[in-house]
Amino acid sequence: MKNFIKKFESYAFVSPLLVFVALFVLIPIIGSIWTSMFRDVTFLKMKFIFLDNYGDLLRDEGFWKSLRFTLLFIAVTVPLELIIGTAFAVVLDLKIPFRGLLRACVLVPWAIPSAISAKIWELVYNYSYGLANYILLSTGLSEAPVNWIGTDIGAFTTVVVADVWKTAPFVALLVLAGLQSVPSDLRLQAKIDRANFVQTFFLITLPLLKPVLLVSLLFRTIDSLRVFDVIYVLTHGGPGGATTSVSLYAYKYFLGGDFGYGSAISVLLFLVAFVMSVFYIKVSKFQDNL
Amino acid sequence: MNEEKIKNLLIVLTACFMVLFSLFPFVYMVLTSINVAPDFLAKGWNLTLENYKNVLGVESLHFLDYLKNSIIISFISSVVTVFIASLAAYAITRLEMKGKIFVLLFVLGISMFPQVSMIGYLFKIMVYFGFINAYPALIFPYIAWILPLSLWILVSYFSQIPRELDKAATIDGCSKFQILFKVLFPVALPGIFSTALLSFIFAFNEFIFALILTTDYHSRTIPVGIALFEGLHGQVPWGQIMAASTVTMLPILALTLIFQRHIVGGLTKGAVKG
Numbered sequence: 001m002k003n004f005i006k007k008f009e010s011y012a013f014v015s016p017l018l019v020f021v022a023l024f025v026l027i028p029i030i031g032s033i034w035t036s037m038f039r040d041v042t043f044l045k046m047k048f049i050f051l052d053n054y055g056d057l058l059r060d061e062g063f064w065k066s067l068r069f070t071l072l073f074i075a076v077t078v079p080l081e082l083i084i085g086t087a088f089a090v091v092l093d094l095k096i097p098f099r100g101l102l103r104a105c106v107l108v109p110w111a112i113p114s115a116i117s118a119k120i121w122e123l124v125y126n127y128s129y130g131l132a133n134y135i136l137l138s139t140g141l142s143e144a145p146v147n148w149i150g151t152d153i154g155a156f157t158t159v160v161v162a163d164v165w166k167t168a169p170f171v172a173l174l175v176l177a178g179l180q181s182v183p184s185d186l187r188l189q190a191k192i193d194r195a196n197f198v199q200t201f202f203l204i205t206l207p208l209l210k211p212v213l214l215v216s217l218l219f220r221t222i223d224s225l226r227v228f229d230v231i232y233v234l235t236h237g238g239p240g241g242a243t244t245s246v247s248l249y250a251y252k253y254f255l256g257g258d259f260g261y262g263s264a265i266s267v268l269l270f271l272v273a274f275v276m277s278v279f280y281i282k283v284s285k286f287q288d289n290l
Numbered sequence: 291m292n293e294e295k296i297k298n299l300l301i302v303l304t305a306c307f308m309v310l311f312s313l314f315p316f317v318y319m320v321l322t323s324i325n326v327a328p329d330f331l332a333k334g335w336n337l338t339l340e341n342y343k344n345v346l347g348v349e350s351l352h353f354l355d356y357l358k359n360s361i362i363i364s365f366i367s368s369v370v371t372v373f374i375a376s377l378a379a380y381a382i383t384r385l386e387m388k389g390k391i392f393v394l395l396f397v398l399g400i401s402m403f404p405q406v407s408m409i410g411y412l413f414k415i416m417v418y419f420g421f422i423n424a425y426p427a428l429i430f431p432y433i434a435w436i437l438p439l440s441l442w443i444l445v446s447y448f449s450q451i452p453r454e455l456d457k458a459a460t461i462d463g464c465s466k467f468q469i470l471f472k473v474l475f476p477v478a479l480p481g482i483f484s485t486a487l488l489s490f491i492f493a494f495n496e497f498i499f500a501l502i503l504t505t506d507y508h509s510r511t512i513p514v515g516i517a518l519f520e521g522l523h524g525q526v527p528w529g530q531i532m533a534a535s536t537v538t539m540l541p542i543l544a545l546t547l548i549f550q551r552h553i554v555g556g557l558t559k560g561a562v563k564g
Contacts, residue, residue: 009466013381014393016374017437024412024434025400031411091304102305104550105312111546111553113495115513116535120315123322123528129329131318169312170557177558197297226404229497233517247406247498254410254502263410270407277402281395 029270036264042257053264063265065241066249073160073245074224080164081220082213085171090201092172093179106169114166118233121162125149125234152242155235159243162230167223171216178212179205218280225273316539323532341533352507353534356515363425363511364493367432372486374433375440376448380470382441383448384456394445401438405498416503427503428511432493439492440485443556447481448474484556487549491542512538 036054039047057063092103109117124131125148136142148154182205228247231237237244237252244252246269253262322328326336345353382390412431413422421427451474459473475482497513504510516538519531546553 010381010385010387013385013466014378014387017378017397017441018393020374020430020434020437021397021400024431025403025408028408028411028415029403031414032407035411035414087304088308091301091308094301096301096305100550102308103554104547105309107546107550107553108316108543109312111491111495112539112542113497113513113516115495115497115517116538117315119516119531119535120319123328123532124315124318126328129331131331134331165311165315173554173557176554196293197300222402226406228406229513232497232501247404250406251409251498251502254413259410259414266404266407266410269404273402273404273407274399277399280402281398 032263032270033267035259036267038260040258040260040263042259049260053261054268056261057264057268062241062244063246063249066244066246069243070225070227070245072156073163073227074221076160077163077167077224078217078220080160081168081171082216084164084168085216086175086209086213088169088172089175089179090205092176103173106172108169109166110170110173114162114229115233117166118162118230121158121165121230122149122234125154125158149235150239152239155239155243159231159234162234163224163227166230167220171220174216174219175209175212178209182208215280215284218276218283222273222276222280225269225276319532319535319539322528323536325529328528338529341529342537345530345533345537351519351530352510353515353537355507356510356512357538359425359507359509360494360512363428363432363509364490366425367429367436367493368486368489370429371433371436371440371489372444372482375437375444375485376470376475376482378441379444379448380466380474382445384453384469385466394442397438397441401435405435409498409502412499413502422503423505423509425509428496428500428509431499431503432496435496435499436489436492440489443485443488444478444481447478447485451477480552481556484549484552487545487552488556491545491553494542 037048037050039049039052088106092099092106096102125133127133127145127147127150130148132148133142133145136146146154148158226247227245228251231243231245231248232251235243237248246265250262250265250269253259253265321330323341324337324339326338326340327333330336345351378393381387382393408431416422416427419426421430455473455477456469459469464472494511495513496511497517500511500514501517504514507515512534516531516534519527519534
């Protein structure tokens with residue numbers, strides 16, 4: 001009996017957490033999977049159609065377009081974030097004056113709401129009086145103002161810059177934590193062996209950072225897969241759907257009252273994220289650290 | 291010697307670039323907020339505080355309502371999250387329990403789910419309970435959504451506290467709750483504080499739930515309020531938007547600068563264990 005209470009006790013401590021997660025994460029997900037098998041449009045009668053929404057989805061050019069955009073977005077932003085983040089981390093790791101202040105500066109883009117930073121970027125890229133065109137025109141780099149948000153390539157560039165700006169600092173902090181666990185005597189040894197700064201970095205530091213970089217890569221990929229805020233505010237997915245991510249595409253169906261189809265899109269996105277998360281957990285070897 | 295010089299130059303340049311890279315949008319934001327029109331770059335400055343007066347004074351803009359909603363919702367979410375997560379972290383680090391690893395990996399996996407996969411059904415749940423456009427519509431999902439991160443950070447803080455402390459307390463006749471709140475909590479205070487701070491920032495910045503589950507200033511939070519800001523006079527009111535952004539940023543900026551060490555510690559504990 002005493003054993004039973006002891007066993008029961010530990011689960012009682014964990015249960016509020018599990019209840020919350022079950023009610024507000026698991027049930028909505030299962031509900032979305034369920035809804036995705038219905039014709040569930042506001043003002044129409046609910047009708048069970050099993051996998052018809054998914055069939056429509058496979059033939060939906062708009063969906064494929066949003067998927068292509070999302071993958072391209074990941075392929076461009078994640079490597080940029082890793083490179084810039086690693087460069088920042090290397091500097092933050094050095095014993096230089098104002099190190100704490102520097103670290104705080106880098107933290108600011110990450111800490112403020114993306115809706116606010118996306119608004120600032122929208123103004124930066126404004127056609128008539130934005131900072132970007134002002135710099136291009138006044139330095140003579142371009143003779144006419146660039147239409148940033150109104151063209152496919154321009155809009156893509158703006159969302160990439162806004163996203164990299166926000167998340168590269170975050171990557172920098174992750175890599176910094178990794179750097180600080182690299183034994184310093186290894187680097188000292190390299191210095192004694194007369195390896196220069198660049199050699200030390202590429203031959204000693206980078207290989208040791210591989211696990212952290214891999215984790216950051218996966219983490220950022222999963223996070224970019226669900227990109228929404230920045231795009232919603234900055235380009236609204238435009239022009240003509242050129243920067244519509246899968247999340248935004250699903251949202252537009254929810255907004256239009258088509259819950260069945262919107263859910264089907266979101267379930268597909270969920271499945272991709274789920275597979276990647278399993279992979280992430282496997283690779284990160286979280287278990288070893290428990 | 292020469293190489294040393296190049297290296298130092300490189301470091302200084304990168305450091306300057308980092309500061310510029312991180313902060314120039316905010317300088318631009320503040321400048322826009324104190325100018326009459328957003329075309330001040332080409333046409334010359336024309337300073338004013340009108341934008342701040344409007345944002346803080348004109349009730350129909352509802353800026354202060356959004357800010358109040360955001361602060362209340364984020365604060366409650368953060369406190370409840372840390373409380374629930376510390377109970378769980380205590381059980382996982384201190385009590386005998388089968389499936390500890392399962393719980394940890396399960397919540398980690400859950401934190402990776404796209405929010406858009408939940409909003410459709412979450413909306414229906416909130417309509418059913420009549421929570422749409424009320425605080426609970428955001429507080430409940432926020433707690434569930436931030437719990438995984440809080441749990442991971444707290445587990446790593448708790449597991450650094452020597453177990454001898456609990457043993458001594460048990461011998462002194464403390465109950466499990468007393469051990470958690472009177473022995474572990476004070477020792478783990480920095481960790482608990484950074485967890486609460488991070489939870490607050492996450493809730494404060496959240497966008498997509500707030501976009502869908504609120505409809506007006508009664509519960510709309512600041513990120514959505516600023517994204518959908520319409521202003522007083524028709525055309526995009528850049529000056530007012532930037533004034534509102536500046537006011538919103540100040541508390542976050544202050545928290546980030548003052549508690550930079552805590553935030554970095556918490557973040558890296560939660561995200562990278564590799």
